[in-house]
Amino acid sequence: MRNMLLIAKREYLERVQTKAFVLSTVMIPIFFAGFMLIAALLTKKDMGTHHIAIVSSDANLASLVQKEIGTGTAGAAFNVDVVTPEPQTQQQLTAAVDAKKLDGFLILKSNAGDLTHAPGGTYYSSTATDLQMGMRLESAVRNAYVQERLKSFGVPAEDLNGLMKPADIELQSTRETAKSNSLATIFGAAGLMMLLYMTVLLHGVNVGRSIVEEKTSRVFEVMLSIIQPDDLLAGKILGVGSVGLTQIGIWLGTTGIVTALGVTTSAGGLGKVREAVLQMPAATFVAFALCYLLGFIYYSSVAAMLASMVNSEQEMQQMNMFVVMPMAACMAFVYPVILHPDAWYSVALSLFPPTAPLIMLLRVAMHMPSLLELSIALGLMLLAIYVVIWLSSRIYRVGILMYGKRPNLPEILRWIRYS
Amino acid sequence: MAVVQLENIRKVYDKKVAVNSLSLKIEPGMMFGLLGPNGSGKTSSIRMMVGITAPDSGTVSMFGEPFSQKLLQRIGYLPEERGLYKKMEVLEQLKFLGQLRGLHAADAKNRAIAWCKRLQIDEVMHKKTEELSKGMQQKIQFIATLLHEPELIIMDEPFSGLDPVNAALLQDTLMDLHKEGRAVLFSTHRMDQVEKMCDAITLIHNGNVVLSGEMREVKSRYPVDRVQIQFEGDDSFLRHEAVLESKKFKDRVEIKLKHGADAQALLSAAAAKATIRKFELMEPTLEEIFIEAAGGKANA
Numbered sequence: 077m078r079n080m081l082l083i084a085k086r087e088y089l090e091r092v093q094t095k096a097f098v099l100s101t102v103m104i105p106i107f108f109a110g111f112m113l114i115a116a117l118l119t120k121k122d123m124g125t126h127h128i129a130i131v132s133s134d135a136n137l138a139s140l141v142q143k144e145i146g147t148g149t150a151g152a153a154f155n156v157d158v159v160t161p162e163p164q165t166q167q168q169l170t171a172a173v174d175a176k177k178l179d180g181f182l183i184l185k186s187n188a189g190d191l192t193h194a195p196g197g198t199y200y201s202s203t204a205t206d207l208q209m210g211m212r213l214e215s216a217v218r219n220a221y222v223q224e225r226l227k228s229f230g231v232p233a234e235d236l237n238g239l240m241k242p243a244d245i246e247l248q249s250t251r252e253t254a255k256s257n258s259l260a261t262i263f264g265a266a267g268l269m270m271l272l273y274m275t276v277l278l279h280g281v282n283v284g285r286s287i288v289e290e291k292t293s294r295v296f297e298v299m300l301s302i303i304q305p306d307d308l309l310a311g312k313i314l315g316v317g318s319v320g321l322t323q324i325g326i327w328l329g330t331t332g333i334v335t336a337l338g339v340t341t342s343a344g345g346l347g348k349v350r351e352a353v354l355q356m357p358a359a360t361f362v363a364f365a366l367c368y369l370l371g372f373i374y375y376s377s378v379a380a381m382l383a384s385m386v387n388s389e390q391e392m393q394q395m396n397m398f399v400v401m402p403m404a405a406c407m408a409f410v411y412p413v414i415l416h417p418d419a420w421y422s423v424a425l426s427l428f429p430p431t432a433p434l435i436m437l438l439r440v441a442m443h444m445p446s447l448l449e450l451s452i453a454l455g456l457m458l459l460a461i462y463v464v465i466w467l468s469s470r471i472y473r474v475g476i477l478m479y480g481k482r483p484n485l486p487e488i489l490r491w492i493r494y495s
Numbered sequence: 496m497a498v499v500q501l502e503n504i505r506k507v508y509d510k511k512v513a514v515n516s517l518s519l520k521i522e523p524g525m526m527f528g529l530l531g532p533n534g535s536g537k538t539s540s541i542r543m544m545v546g547i548t549a550p551d552s553g554t555v556s557m558f559g560e561p562f563s564q565k566l567l568q569r570i571g572y573l574p575e576e577r578g579l580y581k582k583m584e585v586l587e588q589l590k591f592l593g594q595l596r597g598l599h600a601a602d603a604k605n606r607a608i609a610w611c612k613r614l615q616i617d618e619v620m621h622k623k624t625e626e627l628s629k630g631m632q633q634k635i636q637f638i639a640t641l642l643h644e645p646e647l648i649i650m651d652e653p654f655s656g657l658d659p660v661n662a663a664l665l666q667d668t669l670m671d672l673h674k675e676g677r678a679v680l681f682s683t684h685r686m687d688q689v690e691k692m693c694d695a696i697t698l699i700h701n702g703n704v705v706l707s708g709e710m711r712e713v714k715s716r717y718p719v720d721r722v723q724i725q726f727e728g729d730d731s732f733l734r735h736e737a738v739l740e741s742k743k744f745k746d747r748v749e750i751k752l753k754h755g756a757d758a759q760a761l762l763s764a765a766a767a768k769a770t771i772r773k774f775e776l777m778e779p780t781l782e783e784i785f786i787e788a789a790g791g792k793a794n795a
Contacts, residue, residue, distance in 0.1 A: 079595055082591065082594055082595055083595075086580075086583075086591055090580070090582055090583070290578075293578050293579075293580075293581060294574075294576040294577060294578030295578035295579060295580060296578065297547065297574035297576050297578065298572070298574060298578060298579075298592070298636070298639070299595075300547050301545045301546075301547060301567060301570075301572040301574065302567060302592070302595045302596055303595060304564055
């Protein structure tokens with residue numbers, strides 16, 4: 077244990093004292109924040125004033141559509157003209173679009189007396205891929221048509237607004253007494269999944285790189301004549317892993333402080349996530365932390381095992397896919413697991429060590445699995461980590477003495493037997 | 496109680512027999528040489544001694560008990576493949592390696608400083624390893640091997656790559672440790688070093704032991720049939736019936752005598768033809784013994 081901690085300390089200090097660590101710790105959040113800011117600015121620009129025209133012979137319907145288009149579109153302003161169709165109208169409006177005097181125009185078609193369908197139409201603009209505008213127009217035309225019809229049935233004008241509003245439905249688990257914002261919790265779990273994914277990509281793989289470096293610099297033989305390979309590998313995983321956790325800790329801590337000081341806005345999705353996090357039970361936090369830590373250790377151990385088999389960083393990069401693949405596979409199961417967190421496949425994936433950390437994170441976010449399931453998952457993860465480190469150390473001990481081509485499976489099995 | 500005892504150890508990698516039925520015994524305080532050409536199995540044997548690999552068969556005992564990891568604290572091992580953490584400062588590196596071998600941080604640091612002074616590298620103690628020459632790095636590894644004052648010192652090709660001054664410095668240090676009563680095993684393909692330093696040797700070739708025993712006893716197995724002559728004048732005495740073969744050098748000639756030949760008769764014949772400055776009857780060198788024992792075959 078003492079030697080393992082000494083190895084971990086050396087690996088940790090060697091990395092956190094570098095300029096690269098300080099730079100990446102500062103620059104990565106700045107980089108991401110910069111991108112988010114640019115994206116937000118671009119979106120805001122996109123939400124500027126849109127000038128469009130509605131071409132319809134039904135002046136009443138066109139007027140209702142004109143009113144509906146500007147409703148419920150925060151940040152965006154619309155300047156909508158209503159145009160009565162003439163033979164040259166389409167050509168004139170097209171010329172206006174080409175001259176950038178108009179963003180687009182909608183030609184409404186009558187439903188020809190078919191009262192079961194709202195009237196359709198065609199929206200012309202410089203690009204046919206303005207999906208957001210397409211959806212907005214569909215909604216506006218439908219709402220305008222429904223209002224017109226309700227009015228014709230004699231529904232009072234003051235009731236129309238209430239009737240057109242969407243119903244407010246809350247989702248609440250029957251097994252949890254605390255009220256929770258499920259959408260925010262899912263976002264939280266997905267965020268943690270991404271964090272684990274990125275941490276493994278950034279730092280878990282570094283464990284493998286550190287082993288390859290040790291092999292190429294030939295320090296391994298001195299180390300193996302002093303300490304057990306198990307201690308060496310465990311120390312590396314702990315040391316290099318702690319570098320990643322330190323960085324994540326700094327980022328999360330800074331975000332926490334900034335959020336607590338109210339620097340970021342509490343409005344919108346971020347505010348809801350913050351609210352959900354603050355309402356989260358302590359057990360969920362513990363489960364999240366365990367999934368994260370065990371996941372990190374497990375994937376780092378796999379990276380260490382793969383590194384023991386290769387001779388260079390190039391070969392290691394090829395092997396990295398075996399670390400990333402199970403995590404990528406988990407991404408494909410996110411939606412089914414969110415929909416059916418208690419289905420047999422969700423339970424199986426949350427117990428199977430290569431997928432357990434990510435899928436269990438998601439299940440914990442949806443609702444806390446039973447203590448038995450959590451215990452089994454924890455036991456299997458710990459066992460898997462032990463087995464992977466045990467195998468790694470045996471492969472490492474012989475692998476470092478072998479040069480040349482990458483070993484095949486029978487050779488690896490023989491290496492395990494050698495030691 | 497033997498410090499090291501190997502009994503019939505064997506190691507095979509795939510189809511290559513690296514070590515075949517090797518037995519040896521190193522007593523306390525003994526300077527032991529493991530000899531052989533490149534690829535003969537020296538490193539494989541040493542790796543089994545220090546537990547980096549396990550023998551396929553046979554037993555390894557250290558300090559009178561079967562090998563176990565805890566015994567490594569009593570051993571100092573310098574591998575043939577040199578390696579240090581390049582980004583670490585010399586003193587920090589030595590302290591770290593000392594701590595791994597059970598020393599307290601302060602103790603490890605003090606010993607490291609003392610050793611650096613002894614080996615004349617105290618001016619680079621605060622430099623990063625990557626900034627140092629290969630010879631300097633080798634000295635650092637040498638110190639790391641000895642920092643915890645091991646009872647048994649195992650060094651694989653300790654003098655390779657060193658300039659003559661530094662090689663002599665490390666040789667003297669090893670001899671000092673030997674005088675202190677520590678057992679030392681080192682491997683080399685340099686027979687002259689072994690001849691000067693070792694009490695006992697084992698000579699291996701292609702994984703097999705070709706010669707083993709105490710230095711004097713090994714040499715006594717071979718007849719004293721070499722003659723070195725420094726002379727001026729006629730060299731026709733080289734065709735004397737006692738001469739089996741001869742090698743002429745700039746200032747001397749080395750002669751191997753026929754089995755049972757009379758060296759005195761050769762001296763008389765030489766003195767009759769030339770002016771003799773030196774006539775020395777020599778025992779065979781270790782190198783000659785090895786070549787004879789190994790049948791003159793070298794490894795690729």
